[in-house]
Each structure stands twice: as structure tokens, then as C-alpha cells.
Amino acid sequence: MSANQLPNHLDSQPHSPEDLALLFNIYLEKRLQGQLTFYESRIRENDLNSDFTFTLGTFIMTLSSLLATISASTAIPLLALISAVLPALSALLAAFRQIYGWDRQSAIYRDAVLGLEKIRLLAPDDDRLPFSDITPIFPRVVMTSEAVFTAEVNQWGQIFTASAEQEEAQNVPRDPLARMIAAANLSDDQAAAIQSIVTAGKKSGMDVQTTVNTYSEVSVEMQPPADAPAAGIELTAAAETTTILNSPTDAPPAAPDTDYAVVPPQESLPDGDMPAPLEYGAPPADLAAMPDTPPAEETETETDQELPQSGAVG
Template identity: 55%
Template sequence: MSDAPPPASTSIHTKGDLEFLFKLYLNKRVESQMNFYTTRIRENELNSDFTFTASTFVMTLSSLLATISASDPAGSLRALVIWSAILSALAAMLEGFRQLYNWDRQLAIYRDAKLGLERAALIIPDNDLLDQSDIGAVYPRMIASTELVLTNEVNQWGQFLLDKEKQNEQPVERIQTIGTEEQRERIMTDSYGPQAEQSVTQETAAVNAASAPPTDASSNGTVPSEASTEKDETPPAAG
């Protein structure tokens, strides 16, 4: 019995198989994705142009009504003022709706992806030269280029969501709390200058000294305590 290893598998697609896979990928992946990008570009262009034109028209009409109502001294066209305010709110709503969906950014992403697919399709041979081309070399290059474009498009959507989250984030300011005395000193300083601050400091020190409890005379020579005073005033007992 021979110990030689079994022969390696040498199953290779035939040229007909490669041509079939090549055309299948080209029709179902590249051209289908190209049609999708074209449709989305047209849709986002229409949405962006419509909201921009509508908001501009409504804002212009609102300004016109406000001008007409302001030129009426008798005040008989007060209803135009109300309509002007309503149209201004409608124009602001349309502009906010346009910024919410950000159709211009979506349009840029789809255009870049379509342009990338068009560049990747440059390596595809023409139909009349397809039989003379090496499909085994062209097919892997076409797949790698196409999938790279689609991966970059997905990454752009992730960056788009991150940008939207950053726009929605609002910084929270930290409120610094200070004491009552410090507030008083700041008010006096801002109103009357440094001399007022010095007088306030001296007044605060005097109030703190007056409110301090008396200490024992034997400890530091200050005001004697009440107990020691009563003891000194007690007369000596008779012998």
C-alpha cells in the first residue's frame, strides 16, 4: 500500500463558468446598485429642491404681507399680520424639516458611491472584447473594487449618524455655588470698589469676634468666666 498523499483538488472553473458568474455579478450587483443610486439621487434632489423652493416662496409671501399691512395706517388689514406670522412659522417648519432629513448630505453620499462604481466599472472590458479578455483576472478585480465602494458607502452612513448625534448634543454648563458672605463681598466690590470690600471684611471680622463665646482667664488671660468671678466674691467662712 502506497503512503503517497492524495492528489490535490484541481477543480477550476471553466471559461464558460467564469463568463456566467461575471455577467451575473455585473447585472445583479453592479448595475442593480447603480440603478438604486440613480433613483435615490433623483429622489433626494426633488425633496431638497422642493423644500428649499417652498420655504423661500412662503417666506417671501410672508414678508410681502407684512409690508402691505405695515403700509396701512388705518389698520384695516390686520388679518394680513396674522397670515404673515403663520406663513413665517410654516417657512421655519419647512426649513427645519429639510435640515432634519439632511437631503443634501444624503445626495452627496449617493453621488460619491455612484461615481465610485463608475470608476470600478472601468476595468470591465467591452462586450465585443469580452471573448478575448482574461475573465479569470478581470472578475476578481471587479469584485474587489465594487465591494470596496459599497463598504465605503456604509462607512459614510455611520459617520453621518455620528455627525447628527454631535449636532444634537448640547453642553451643560456647571453652576458654581458660593456662600452668602462671598456674594455680598462681590456685590459691594462691583458697586463701590475695593474700599467697600475692605470695610465689609472688617465688619465681618467684628461680627465673628462678638459672636465668639468667652474663654477662661486662666488659659489665655482674656475675659474671666462667670464661675471664677462668683468664687472670688464668696466671703471666707468664720474660724
């Protein structure tokens, strides 16, 4: 047999049952159990550090308050000095908590551990393993396990992109009612109905009617995908903006009730071309003088002027 024939021969050779049994054991021991041990070790370490820094930080702040109180009554300068320095020490610990992110890492590792525990259910019990055909089981175990590891790695990478969390915080509507609606996981129709009721409390009945009608028109024109979760909310917002434009031009237009009323398509503005955000409730200068209802596209363009400063642009 030549040197060239050997690899070709082996490349085309499938795994034997003995190979599969060995590979299955290798995978369970090296990959699954190894990763589980790693995750559990890291969870213990992270929990220890999280508890340690939190407890010590809390103790330091308590001590600082105590010393500040004592120094106020006894006029001992050294106590005032210590009570001034201790919060900085507590902030130091908080900064370490922030950069290491022990709690978030532990949560990710716990998810991965639970996922792997579920995957272990795919494998037969140890006593029954010798009598089981692992040919169909082995690929499933490998693929599902690797999917769990991929998810863990992806989540781990997101720890560093703190902007995701920041963006999420920035995208939370400022209006309390809007926050409640957003948190309630209502359907689009329910959210629109609530918005209509709220609008009815602020405007005349005619305005409400206009709002509902306009909502229907816009929804027909835009035809949002059925599975788009926020589409209804955006449409409601567009309807409200249209309602504003239907108001008499001499009266100041009402502000949108929701902050998500101004969520634009990301391509709507070029980079560096962001207009300054308007005052809440103030009419856009060029809108106030506009007598007629513009087409829906123009309405959307105008609402873009109140873009939140999150990652929507740039």
C-alpha cells in the same frame, strides 16, 4: 455518490471558465448596474425634494415679508396673522430638509456612482469581453466594487451621527487668525513661525526667544509622530503656554492665541471631572502664583483646564 460526498466534492471544485463568465455577468448586471440604478434613482428623488422644499421655503419667507409689510401699512389683522404663521411653515420645511438630509445623501450617492463608473473601467469593453480572460479581472472588480459600497454604507451611517459634524464645528478655533492658519494647510514649521511672529507683536523680544526655545525643547521631549498632522500645532500651543509661565508672576499671563492650544489627550481628565472653562485671557488661579516653569507634563495638565466642550471628554 452519497449525499455526503456531493457537497465536499463541490466545495473543493473551483469555478470553471463558464462559471466565471456567468458570475461576471451576474455581478455586472445584478450588483453594479442594480446599485447604479438605485443610486441614480435616489439622487433624482433627493434632488427633487431638496429643490422643492428650498424653493417653497424661500417663497414662503418672501411672502411672509411681503404680507408683514402690507399689514404694517394697512392694519389688516388677518395679514399679520398670516405673516406670523408663514415662517413657522418655512421652518417646518427646513426641519424636513434637516431630518431627511437630501443634499448629503445625494452627495454620497454621487460619490458612489463615480466610484462605480471608475470600476467599470476594469471590465473590458462589451465587444472585447468574449476575447478577454476575466479570471484576474473578476476578483478585482468584485473587491473594488464592494469597497465602494462599504464606503457608501459607512458614510450613510454617519448621516445619523450628526455629532460628527457638530464636533467638527466645535473644534474650529474661535480665533480668526487660528482659523486662517488651520485653513491654510501649512506645515508645522510654517505654523510655528507664524505663531512666533504673532507672539512677537504682543510680547517683548525676550518672550519670543523663549517661545522658540521652548518649542524646540518640547518638540524634543514629546517626539510627535512624523505623520501626525496636528502635532505641530499642539506643540506650538504648548510652547505658548510655557511662554506664559516664563512671564513675570506679577504680570497677568497672556491668553493662548489659539483655541487648539488647549486640545488635550482625551484620557487626561476623568468623566464628569471637567473644570469650568476659564475666561479668555484670564490666568488660571493656581498658575498665576507659580513662580517657576513646571515640567512640560505639568504645563500640559494646566492647559487642559481650557478644554473645549466638544467630544474630547466623555
